[in-house]
Amino acid sequence: MFEDIFMEVVDPAIVVDTGKGKIETANVPFLEMIAEPGGVVKGKGIGNFRFTRAFGNLPVTLEDLSENSYYEDVIFEHGKDIRLQIDLKVRIITAGDKGKRYSVLMLRDISERKKLESDLITKHKALVEAHAGLQKAHAEAESFREQLVQSGKLAALGVLAAGIAHELNQPLTGIRGFSQEMLFDIKRGMLEEKSISSYATEIVKNVDRMKAIIQHLREFVRKSTEPFVPTDVVEVINGAFILLREQFRAHGIAIEEEFDKNLPKILSNPNELEQAFLNFLTNARDAVDARGNEVTDKKVKISIKNPDREIVQVVFEDNGIGMSVDTKNRMFEPFFTTKEVGKGMGLGMSITHSILERLGATIVVESEPLKGTVIKINLPVAR
Numbered sequence: 550m551f552e553d554i555f556m557e558v559v560d561p562a563i564v565v566d567t568g569k570g571k572i573e574t575a576n577v578p579f580l581e582m583i584a585e586p587g588g589v590v591k592g593k594g595i596g597n598f599r600f601t602r603a604f605g606n607l608p609v610t611l612e613d614l615s616e617n618s619y620y621e622d623v624i625f626e627h628g629k630d631i632r633l634q635i636d637l638k639v640r641i642i643t644a645g646d647k648g649k650r651y652s653v654l655m656l657r658d659i660s661e662r663k664k665l666e667s668d669l670i671t672k673h674k675a676l677v678e679a680h681a682g683l684q685k686a687h688a689e690a691e692s693f694r695e696q697l698v699q700s701g702k703l704a705a706l707g708v709l710a711a712g713i714a715h716e717l718n719q720p721l722t723g724i725r726g727f728s729q730e731m732l733f734d735i736k737r738g739m740l741e742e743k744s745i746s747s748y749a750t751e752i753v754k755n756v757d758r759m760k761a762i763i764q765h766l767r768e769f770v771r772k773s774t775e776p777f778v779p780t781d782v783v784e785v786i787n788g789a790f791i792l793l794r795e796q797f798r799a800h801g802i803a804i805e806e807e808f809d810k811n812l813p814k815i816l817s818n819p820n821e822l823e824q825a826f827l828n829f830l831t832n833a834r835d836a837v838d839a840r841g842n843e844v845t846d847k848k849v850k851i852s853i854k855n856p857d858r859e860i861v862q863v864v865f866e867d868n869g870i871g872m873s874v875d876t877k878n879r880m881f882e883p884f885f886t887t888k889e890v891g892k893g894m895g896l897g898m899s900i901t902h903s904i905l906e907r908l909g910a911t912i913v914v915e916s917e918p919l920k921g922t923v924i925k926i927n928l929p930v931a932r
């Protein structure tokens with residue numbers, strides 16, 4: 550009868566006389582499961598085995614077992630020693646002439662699976678915690694990087710202060726000159742409407758120039774945490790020169806510029822990029838300065854090219870003192886400087902490196918002592 554089929558079932562199973570609540574038969578896997586291989590369970594009350602729902606601790610009653618049903622996560626207990634987590638399937642069959650009802654209980658041991666699951670959950674939790682730790686460390690590193698960039702910027706401004714003062718002084722001198730000439734003309738009674746207009750135009754021009762410098766200074770000093778935006782590299786170089794041009798003039802260093810037309814934009818934080826350029830330019834200035842009177846044509850050349858569709862290349866070229874192989878290898882190290890105490894901190898290039906690294910830029914340095922230095926920066930084009 551069904552008994553033959555029943556014995557074939559791989560999962561532990563028992564047949565219960567639903568009316569009496571007594572076990573009719575059990576298969577070998579069931580006997581093995583309750584650690585009684587070869588034991589006899591026929592005639593035992595189903596109450597010898599306890600079925601409890603793992604969640605909510607509700608017992609699975611004889612009534613429950615009298616209907617076709619399926620329970621997940623059931624705790625199966627027998628005696629003191631057997632306690633397993635199972636999935637329980639109940640199938641009702643009728644047999645014999647009188648249509649006697651039997652419940653076939655099929656038990657699937659899921660203890661191992663549950664253990665694996667709980668291990669997995671523990672490991673996942675650990676992983677989530679590790680990830681959170683990593684994120685925190687990353688955020689800290691990022692905030693530290695921002696602080697460093699900001700300090701570098703302020704340090705650079707400290708050095709530039711004299712030049713900037715001079716830069717502002719020029720238009721002021723102009724304004725003073727035009728005003729004086731105007732006063733002079735008034736005194737002589739020779740002020741014509743035409744010249745008022747031309748003096749006023751010059752004065753407005755000079756005031757605008759001062760305004761532009763001050764505004765640029767403000768922007769440059771502002772702590773920049775903005776996301777990357779499409780950036781015109783030429784505009785950024787021009788920004789750096791608002792703060793530097795006068796310095797170069799005062800030091801007798803010529804600036805040569807060679808910019809390709811129709812350059813594509815790159816992705817950057819323009820404020821930080823300007824700081825990077827400023828650091829290259831001040832280093833070039835120092836290198837050229839350091840040659841003293843040895844060279845008469847002191848110059849720094851900046852080229853911006855678009856050699857292929859992928860990159861915008863910025864090249865800084867100076868005819869300064871150049872670098873030994875050792876200096877060249879170490880120039881991006883934090884606190885590495887060859888300058889006298891009080892002149893260089895050795896932070897410019899390490900900050901610059903971290904700024905450019907974030908843009909996915911590559912930097913190539915060629916340098917020879919007493920010849921000069923060429924620094925090529927490849928910036929990925931914005932997509």
Ligand SMILES: Nc1ncnc2c1ncn2[C@@H]1O[C@H](COP(=O)(O)OP(=O)(O)OP(=O)(O)O)[C@@H](O)[C@H]1O
Nearest residue numbers: 832833836871880886887893894895896897898922
């Ligand atoms: N264009 C260059 N020509 C010659 N040497 C250079 C040039 N650029 C960098 N260096 C060398 O690399 C070193 C490190 O440069 P970096 O800008 O990091 O520091 P610094 O200029 O000495 O000081 P800081 O920039 O903090 O004021 C310099 O001291 C110098 O020896």
Ligand SMILES: [Mg+2]
Nearest residue numbers: 828832897898
């Ligand atoms: Mg420097």
